[in-house]
Amino acid sequence: MTAHPDFLWADPEPKRGYEVVVIGAGGHGLATAYYLARNHGISDVAVLERGWLAGGNMARNTTIIRSNYLWDASAAIYEHSLKLWEGLSDELDYDILFSQRGVLNLAHSLPDVRESVRRVNANRLNGIDAEWLTPAEVKKLVPIINTSPELRYPVLGATFQPRAGIAKHDHVAWAYARAANRLGVHLIQNCEVTGFRREGSRVTGVETSRGTIEAGRVALCAAGHTSVLAQELGFRLPLASHPLQALVSELLEQVLDTVVMSNAIHVYVSQAHKGELVMGAGIDAYNGYGQRGSFHVIESQLAAAVELFPIFARAHVLRTWAGIVDVSPDASPVLGLTPVENVFVNCGWGTGGFKATPGAGWVYADTIAHARPHPLAAPFTLDRFTTGALVDEHGAAAVAH
Amino acid sequence: MLSVPCPWCGPRDETEFRYGGQAHVAYPPDPAALSDAEWAGYLFLRDNPKGWFAERWFHAAGCRRWCNTVRHTVTYEFGAPS
Numbered sequence: 275m276t277a278h279p280d281f282l283w284a285d286p287e288p289k290r291g292y293e294v295v296v297i298g299a300g301g302h303g304l305a306t307a308y309y310l311a312r313n314h315g316i317s318d319v320a321v322l323e324r325g326w327l328a329g330g331n332m333a334r335n336t337t338i339i340r341s342n343y344l345w346d347a348s349a350a351i352y353e354h355s356l357k358l359w360e361g362l363s364d365e366l367d368y369d370i371l372f373s374q375r376g377v378l379n380l381a382h383s384l385p386d387v388r389e390s391v392r393r394v395n396a397n398r399l400n401g402i403d404a405e406w407l408t409p410a411e412v413k414k415l416v417p418i419i420n421t422s423p424e425l426r427y428p429v430l431g432a433t434f435q436p437r438a439g440i441a442k443h444d445h446v447a448w449a450y451a452r453a454a455n456r457l458g459v460h461l462i463q464n465c466e467v468t469g470f471r472r473e474g475s476r477v478t479g480v481e482t483s484r485g486t487i488e489a490g491r492v493a494l495c496a497a498g499h500t501s502v503l504a505q506e507l508g509f510r511l512p513l514a515s516h517p518l519q520a521l522v523s524e525l526l527e528q529v530l531d532t533v534v535m536s537n538a539i540h541v542y543v544s545q546a547h548k549g550e551l552v553m554g555a556g557i558d559a560y561n562g563y564g565q566r567g568s569f570h571v572i573e574s575q576l577a578a579a580v581e582l583f584p585i586f587a588r589a590h591v592l593r594t595w596a597g598i599v600d601v602s603p604d605a606s607p608v609l610g611l612t613p614v615e616n617v618f619v620n621c622g623w624g625t626g627g628f629k630a631t632p633g634a635g636w637v638y639a640d641t642i643a644h645a646r647p648h649p650l651a652a653p654f655t656l657d658r659f660t661t662g663a664l665v666d667e668h669g670a671a672a673v674a675h
Numbered sequence: 676m677l678s679v680p681c682p683w684c685g686p687r688d689e690t691e692f693r694y695g696g697q698a699h700v701a702y703p704p705d706p707a708a709l710s711d712a713e714w715a716g717y718l719f720l721r722d723n724p725k726g727w728f729a730e731r732w733f734h735a736a737g738c739r740r741w742c743n744t745v746r747h748t749v750t751y752e753f754g755a756p757s
């Protein structure tokens with residue numbers, strides 16, 4: 275076994291300018307930079323990060339990866355991503371601990387059941403692996419789950435996507451960072467973008483806490499903070515930034531081999547490679563940038579978890595934290611061009627963008643390279659809000675927040 | 676948990692409220708005159724500031740009235756209502 279290298283990427287001083295400046299070194303920014311270099315030969319790229327590399331939502335999410343979305347356009351972009359996940363450790367020559375342990379989405383009421391079966395059928399029509407499981411089949415897969423009909427919200431079945439799972443988010447970020455760095459991309463930390471330089475209708479550079487950096491094209495990849503940057507650029511986005519909390523327990527023996535999600539009673543849980551239970555729930559109701567949320571959200575998520583998994587009552591919570599997610603009116607991303615001709619946007623992934631990391635980076639790099647939306651990104655452009663496209667899609671996204 | 680200052684009941688736990696988002700978004704006086712972009716703006720675009728924010732809360736488990744507050748979206752402190 276080779277020793278782990280001290281440094282996975284260089285720490286260069288910013289150059290005077292770059293062909294493409296990517297704002298935000300989360301998973302999406304890093305993947306975008308990597309695919310710009312790998313797929314399009316554009317390696318004169320800087321990724322500017324106000325904090326430390328991948329310290330935003332990338333380091334805070336519960337790492338669930340799936341592609342069982344109802345709406346065709348969503349299924350297509352998330353399935354493109356899932357296919358990339360399946361080859362990513364090899365592609366980046368780095369073990370990202372991608373574990374296809376399957377994801378269950380529980381149904382607790384008759385409408386839940388009908389919605390779930392419909393989604394299974396829609397997934398299959400899109401070539402995505404999906405099954406409907408009875409309560410007995412759920413119990414077989416997850417022996418510790420409580421399938422008693424006595425529960426206030428009994429488990430009436432579940433959708434199951436066997437190819438879905440989890441990956442180690444830090445490894446994913448480091449793997450993309452190392453691979454992008456090897457292709458010549460500059461990763462610049464502690465470099466906050468505070469404003470923009472313009473000439474006529476174009477942006478010519480960014481103002482940062484480390485000075486002015488010229489830019490041929492600017493790609494926003496700032497997750498919860500995109501509205502702040504858009505305001506500097508003079509346009510508005512249909513986004514609300516909310517805290518989303520997660521928590522982990524102490525390390526436990528292996529008790530849970532699949533990912534279990536419930537939108538109705540709102541908890542999702544998996545067991546990390548090391549053994550912690552990793553749990554999340556819904557966003558806090560209010561707009562917030564404080565990277566902390568309200569306690570009652572944690573309380574109700576734990577109540578739901580303990581009802582479903584009575585043995586969790588013995589586990590201790592070790593840490594809770596929040597990330598700031600950008601929620602759009604249809605729980606779907608916004609990807610493409612902006613009113614400023616050489617500025618591009620990738621945002622609105624809300625509570626579910628980790629699973630999109632490879633796919634979003636892929637289609638966004640293509641969008642930036644050709645200055646037009648990639649076909650998989652075309653349904654997610656900013657103008658869908660004015661063209662009369664279907665936008666009430668929280669259910670189709672299989673998210674309840 | 677936030678302590679939301681209801682003007683009628685005083686400060687009460689956030690769990691008693693429903694959140695209403697940005698305050699002072701008026702219904703367009705002449706909706707038929709709006710362009711598609713303006714209509715989309717009314718429906719979908721809200722301010723999302725990192726700082727002070729005028730917003731609405733519905734005291735669902737209390738007086739059942741709406742109120743406006745001003746809250747800082749980083750510190751979460753409430754300021755003087757507008």
Ligand SMILES: Cc1cc2nc3c(=O)[nH]c(=O)nc-3n(C[C@H](O)[C@H](O)[C@H](O)COP(=O)(O)OP(=O)(O)OC[C@H]3O[C@@H](n4cnc5c(N)ncnc54)[C@H](O)[C@@H]3O)c2cc1C
Nearest residue numbers: 298300301302324330331332336338467597626627628629
């Ligand atoms: C608690 C929690 C649980 C989640 N669970 C899941 C899950 O299970 N599955 C899933 O698919 N998704 C999940 N998500 C959502 C997912 O994490 C995000 O959708 C996704 O990470 C967003 O893309 P990103 O990785 O680029 O964002 P981030 O990692 O947040 O990257 C944005 C970066 O931009 C930087 N930045 C912001 N402003 C500036 C500026 N002005 N200048 C320079 N840099 C700037 C930030 O510091 C940050 O590093 C979860 C999120 C949270 C918070």
Ligand SMILES: [Zn+2]
Nearest residue numbers: 681684734738
């Ligand atoms: Zn009241």
